[in-house]
Amino acid sequence: MDKIELIATATFGLEAIVAREVRKLGFDEVKVENARVTFLASLADICRANLWLRSADRVLVKMGEFPARSFTELFDQTRELPWSDWLPANANFPVQGKSIRSKLFSVPDCQAIVKKAVVESLKGRYHQEWFEESGPRYTIEVALLKDIATLTLDSSGAGLHKRGYRQLSSAAPLKETLAAAMIDLSRWHPDRLMFDPFCGSGTIPIEAAMIALNQAPGLKREFAAEKWPVIPQKHWLDARSEANDLLKRDLTLKIRGTDINKEVLSLARYHARQAGLEKHIHFQQMPVNQLQTREKYGFLICNPPYGQRLEDLPSVEKLYRDMASVFKKNLETWSFYILTAHKDFEHVFGRRADKRRKLYNGRIETHFYQFFGPKPPRRKHEAEMLENDFDKAGQGKGLI
Template identity: 65%
Template sequence: MAQIELIATTAFGLEAVVARELRNLGYEELTVEDGKITFTADESAICRCNLWLRSADRVLIKVGAFPATTFEELFQGVKALPWPDWLPEDANFPVEGKSVRSKLFSVSDCQAITKKAIVEKMKQAYHRSWFDEKGPRYTIEVALLKDMATLTIDTSGAGLHKRGYRQLVGQAPLKETLAAAMIQLSPWRHDRVLVDPFCGSGTIPIEAALIGLNLAPGLLREFAAEKWGNIPEKRWKEARDEAQSLAQRDRELRISGTDIDEKVLSLARYHARQAGVEGKIHLQRQPMAELRSRYKYGFIICNPPYGERLGEEDEVKKLYREMGQVFGALDTWSYLVLTAYPQFERFFGRRADKKRKLYNGRIQCNYYQFYGPRPPKREEGTDNRVDE
């Protein structure tokens, strides 16, 4: 199979996580940059990466890149790329765009010029003057960064955080991709205890169960490239068969989530059923202050309230003090907390062993990591933590 240059996009701060996922899939030659990892693979990688990547946003085909400081350079550069290799005669190909620190700063003009250049290339290839665009969707992006234009085609369709299990959304939901990254940035493994005392609609426990059972997160959904004629249907079938064969559905997991809101817990139970992990996680209504465990060693991974609304700051300070006391009683546990509150450590009462900047949507957060002692007998497996 021919080699294709691909890009896995990701939120800032998660590049090392996604790079590790790609290496685990067998793709070793990677170029890691802010917000993206570029690699070369065959067409089957489009299928496998969409199915398996837990913390990436999208999988893109890199059609080409070139310097562009004028609209004429952009037009000629786009037109020179091999669009007919990817776009069939009836392709629906909308053009999206972005521009950062570039002379060509008008995104709408760049989109229009890119569209015109692609149409001119298609006219030459298909000997037609007009295209009705009623076929499969090939979303194209023209991205300008420091006067370098990169042209891509999106293979994913909906973002990879849309696993297919969460059709109902609670207040301020945590993206599935970020929840999966939080787990993968920890040393947690499937044979260890994990608790989320602010589980809301269940994203962290569900993502942990998918990881623990080695279930590909994309198994429940479809992708844009599945409708393309470029990639044989058998490639998708092979990728899905591989994912099914690697699943470890019989594993016993010790994952639980609690929350004080029964309404969001009902969402969590629904999402767990949709994800196929209902019997693998325990969900119950319980105030964080009542958190206890019969297990000596375990992990708390959570995304507590940040206190962003007016009048909530005092409540959040009180909550973080209480968290420090409750978590501190589990003195042999590790706890990992994502919050945008800048003085979290002060009120929690302990400085984190490690702190990592992450983004929850557009909100800049810190991921505070407090590590307890290792169990006396090293459990099976290797350290799962991702470090840069």
């Protein structure tokens, strides 16, 4: 298998971020579509993609794509795909499905037909009539969109948002993949303070620390494809060894998380310990209206309450006004990045965002409001280095 087509699935709005992560891993032939990023890879790259992608939902192996306007077409073309190259005789292969604007709209029927076609394909290779399915799991998905069927194998197993550090959760947890995307969009620099005043169970601070330390998000979990015989165990060992070698263990980070809820902060501290990051993050109980800092420049990234229930709106809008007041008073030169589903957030907050982006928190449509603070002045030695570079290039004269 020289080249394999992989699909990194993505929540709507995060495709460009996932594509950037894919390219950062060294893949050039990248195609971005709604809710997915497709790229060519090798068997070893299945391991690397699962370990390193922060904002993707899953890594799927693309088995085939073809028009399917009838059940006969779906069966015949599914049977012709190289299932035995991937599935051993004892493979456990449940079939999942979805159909959008296709003639084959009955998902249970499509699942049954794909299952039967895969069995027929495996019969020809293994010369047996019945498969006990007692071995490793190969979840097959048949996705139909406008009469085009895409057949995939799920190499991830549990979604990639499950990093392995969050065993417990608060009432409305933010997905780790979305938190990582928010940090990416903020362009936060690890040498600056990053603060979350609504940290809940700690997801945003923990994801920020993982990014700063270059800790692969999948380093502390397992994946379905680790049990696939087709992928040599050496590939997984090499990928994990590489990830460990790339960790920046000696960095000193300035990451803070506060919350008004004492119980939820105990979860945040527990999760930070599980991630091995407790020494890099400071958690503290504090209401947002008491926020103070000595840092002149920093990044505030948060996911405050949305007030989706009508009875919660007055208290949530008061919270937003409190945020605006304390941010203006104590964080005048900071940058703010705020995720909320409140339709009139900018009006309540009293300030128009410099940029906003539609994102989905689960099934909830939200906007990521971005308020840019001034850039900190260059340190003296940085300015001198820049001036020397200009002089060396002969371009430093005449500048104001």
